[in-house]
Amino acid sequence: MEIKHNPQLTSTELATLWNTYMADSMGRCILTHFKQTVEDQYIAEIIDTALQIAKNHIDTITELFHEEKIPIPQGFGVNDLNNNAPRLFGDLFYLRYIEHMGRTGLTTYALAKAISSRKDIRELYKLWYNQTEKMFDMAIDLALENGTLVKPPYIDYPKEVQFVENDKFLGHFFGKKRSLLAIEITHLGTNIEVCNVGQTILLGFSQVANSNELRQFFYRGAKIGKKQISTFLGILKDNNTSYPSTWDSLITDSLESPFSDKLMLFQANLLSAIAMADYGTAIGGSVRKDIGVIYARLMAELANYAEDGAKYMIKERWLEKPPQTHDRYKLINRKD
Known part of the structure; x- marks a missing residue:
């Protein structure tokens, strides 16, 4: 047609x-x-x-x-x-x-x-x-x-088809946890890599930003990334599962920024948005209750960080407004 x-x-x-x-x-x-x-x-x-x-x-x-x-x-x-x-x-x-x-x-x-x-x-x-x-x-x-690709963890192939026998499969908040599913391991490994990228770029930005307030903001973001990596690694280690290696990409000692503060802050907010979207997907693929709660907590931490970044952009008049619908209330109640 x-x-x-x-x-x-x-x-x-x-x-x-x-x-x-x-x-x-x-x-x-x-x-x-x-x-x-x-x-x-x-x-x-x-x-x-x-x-x-x-x-x-x-x-x-x-x-x-x-x-x-x-x-x-x-x-x-x-x-x-x-x-x-x-x-x-x-x-x-x-x-x-x-x-x-x-x-x-x-x-x-x-x-x-x-x-x-x-x-x-x-x-x-x-x-x-x-x-x-x-x-x-x-x-x-x-x-x-x-030889620098960070691969997801490996697990043994299943030997036979099995069915869930009771609701303990869904997990508990306390006590012994069931072993991780392959899909749960997948999301944990992927999000470790996501946090690694964010931590590295924000640590670099914290070194060169012109504004001291932004340097502290980026450093705060790098610390959040490092802490969340530790959380994901802890879940994998507690499960005695192999885990992707962390990496420390080279950050030079340069104090001269290649980018404007505006661009770096936009990148920081974009990284937070990408991570939150990945965490949301991970919640949908994680059947164990405790893992879903952990992702929700980490998402809230990122959302708070991104909100502070957006407030700074608004203060500096850097936040470009996306397309939106008309404000009907404002149009109706205009002063002619």
């Missing part, structure tokens, strides 16, 4: 496109710094691929918003990037960052396609998913080749 016209964008399509523009305009700045300071030629090739994808997304959304007569978000640009700053992180972190954001992109674009209506928008997200998949595979393959 040939569709001869494109209706107005739905609220869902507008929201996902707007969010994509904001994230990729930030990503373009970060990847530009990575490209200027990377030493490993293979990682440099992946950075080039990621940078080209981000630029393509920005150009495509800009053109689409022009056609739809939608204001182009300010996002992030040359004023948020210090081209003369020395590197803040090592090459290994560059690779892990791209791997982490690639994993997030795959989830985001798959969902965006599933909830979009317009044919051109669905095709757009299909294309972006395929682009991100290629970049993600490049990062994973290189990490496998050089």
Whole structure:
């Protein structure tokens, strides 16, 4: 069936496109710094691929918003990037960052396609998913080749089909816990990696932010990440389960920030949002009651941290307002 016209964008399509523009305009700045300071030629090739994808997304959304007569978000640009700053992180972190954001992109674009209506928008997200998949595979393959990929824990294969015999399977808050399910181990391992990325980047930001208040804020975020890693590792250790190794990517002694405080704070809030989404997914996949409660507690801690970051952005007039419905009450009660 040939569709001869494109209706107005739905609220869902507008929201996902707007969010994509904001994230990729930030990503373009970060990847530009990575490209200027990377030493490993293979990682440099992946950075080039990621940078080209981000630029393509920005150009495509800009053109689409022009056609739809939608204001182009300010996002992030040359004023948020210090081209003369020395590197803040090592090459290994560059690779892990791209791997982490690639994993997030795959989830985001798959969902965006599933909830979009317009044919051109669905095709757009299909294309972006395929682009991100290629970049993600490049990062994973290189990490496998050089021996730096942090793999999820292994468990023995089941020997036979079994059925749950009683509600003790659901777990208890106190006393002896049942052994972890493979899916519960999966989420714990993944979220350790998520926290590792967040902890490293926030620790680096805490070193170079221009504002002392923000330096303390980023350091607080790094400590939250470290504490949550310990929580996840503790669950795996208590279960006598193998666990993914933690890593300490190189953070240089540079005191000159490659990025604006505004960009770094946006990245911090984005990392919190990604982690909370991952924790929400983990709650849905964790049958043991105590694990669900732990995730809920950690989500609340992240939500509080993200709220403080949003308040700072509002204070500095950095928080760009996403598309929203009209305030009918305000319109009705206007003063003519």
